[in-house]
Amino acid sequence: MTGRFAPSPSGRMHLGNIYTALAAWLCARKSGGSFLLRIEDLDPMRCPRNFAEQIFSDLEWLGITWDNFPVPFQSERTAIYEKYYELLKNEGLVYPCFCSRAQLHVADAPHASDGRVVYAGTCRHLTVEEIRKKEKQRRPAARLILPEEEVRFTDGHFGSQAFNLARDWGDIIIRRSDGVFAYQLAVTIDDGLLGVTQVVRGWDLLSSSAPQIYLFRLLGFDTPRYLHLPLLITEDGARLAKRDKAADVGFLRSQLPGPEPLVGYIAYLLGQIDKPEAMTATELLPLFDDKKIPGHDIVIPGNYWEHL
Ligand code: GLU
Numbered sequence: 105m106t107g108r109f110a111p112s113p114s115g116r117m118h119l120g121n122i123y124t125a126l127a128a129w130l131c132a133r134k135s136g137g138s139f140l141l142r143i144e145d146l147d148p149m150r151c152p153r154n155f156a157e158q159i160f161s162d163l164e165w166l167g168i169t170w171d172n173f174p175v176p177f178q179s180e181r182t183a184i185y186e187k188y189y190e191l192l193k194n195e196g197l198v199y200p201c202f203c204s205r206a207q208l209h210v211a212d213a214p215h216a217s218d219g220r221v222v223y224a225g226t227c228r229h230l231t232v233e234e235i236r237k238k239e240k241q242r243r244p245a246a247r248l249i250l251p252e253e254e255v256r257f258t259d260g261h262f263g264s265q266a267f268n269l270a271r272d273w274g275d276i277i278i279r280r281s282d283g284v285f286a287y288q289l290a291v292t293i294d295d296g297l298l299g300v301t302q303v304v305r306g307w308d309l310l311s312s313s314a315p316q317i318y319l320f321r322l323l324g325f326d327t328p329r330y331l332h333l334p335l336l337i338t339e340d341g342a343r344l345a346k347r348d349k350a351a352d353v354g355f356l357r358s359q360l361p362g363p364e365p366l367v368g369y370i371a372y373l374l375g376q377i378d379k380p381e382a383m384t385a386t387e388l389l390p391l392f393d394d395k396k397i398p399g400h401d402i403v404i405p406g407n408y409w410e411h412l
Contacts, residue, residue, distance in 0.1 A: 107132025107302045108140040113155035119351040120336045120344040123370050128304035129168045130392040141170040143177045162353045166363045167385035185285040188293050200244030201227040216272045223274035246279040255314040260331030267314035292316045296325030307332040335401045365412035373402050
């Protein structure tokens with residue numbers, strides 16, 4: 105069993121990030137597996153290097169240990185992604201897309217059940233001549249053709265899942281017009297090459313598992329098992345965000361004598377103990393049972409940290 109945590113360092117981690125990290129670590133360690141860390145800093149503009157250093161420091165403070173050194177940074181793995189990208193291109197599965205953001209979001213664009221715009225395939229059948237003409241005006245993104253195919257898998261928490269690639273996703277961008285490789289491609293290559301067998305993350309990425317499973321198969325990797333977690337939400341029902349100061353790990357570290365009250369609070373959120381109680385990650389490990397994780401999103405009161 106090999107688990108992983110793959111944060112995007114676009115800011116200091118917040119309560120939701122460390123809740124995911126701790127859950128992923130517990131799932132991996134509970135089964136005696138290894139645990140890997142990977143920094144998903146694909147977009148160099150959004151991910152300054154110092155946030156990754158903060159992530160290492162915050163995870164160490166929490167008592168979350170990982171087994172891979174040095175930790176891979178996606179920004180340094182472009183040559184690897186390029187190789188797989190060429191492979192897909194040579195298979196004739198990739199085409200240039202010139203659509204602007206405005207064109208993609210026209211009123212009658214098809215939508216998936218979660219509100220995402222599903223690409224209508226506008227650029228799929230451009231002729232060589234049309235491509236040449238459009239290239240003079242705009243750098244294209246690259247899309248991967250997703251077939252009319254159902255992807256089924258059993259999520260370790262949310263149970264049986266089925267997504268139709270064409271209907272729920274449409275052809276996905278695997279390389280942006282500025283040349284940066286897209287999340288769906290990089291995450292699959294990395295999980296595949298690092299030998300990840302268990303992916304634990306928030307359920308906002310549940311539907312992403314479908315194109316990822318398709319890509320794992322296409323690129324010849326084994327598919328990992330998935331366990332998606334309920335999300336942490338505010339009292340207004342919004343997702344906990346980086347701007348919520350009370351959820352910022354820097355703020356929490358400045359308020360707390362050590363990580364134990366926070367680990368105990370997350371253990372409580374994960375349904376492992378009946379009331380928050382200070383403990384270390386190592387003390388929580390023998391108690392952990394993924395079957396006790398709640399089935400619904402978890403509301404975090406605004407003043408929660410005052411009671412830690
Ligand atoms: N880098 C993604 C994030 O921080 C997580 C990707 C994943 O777990 O697959 O939201």
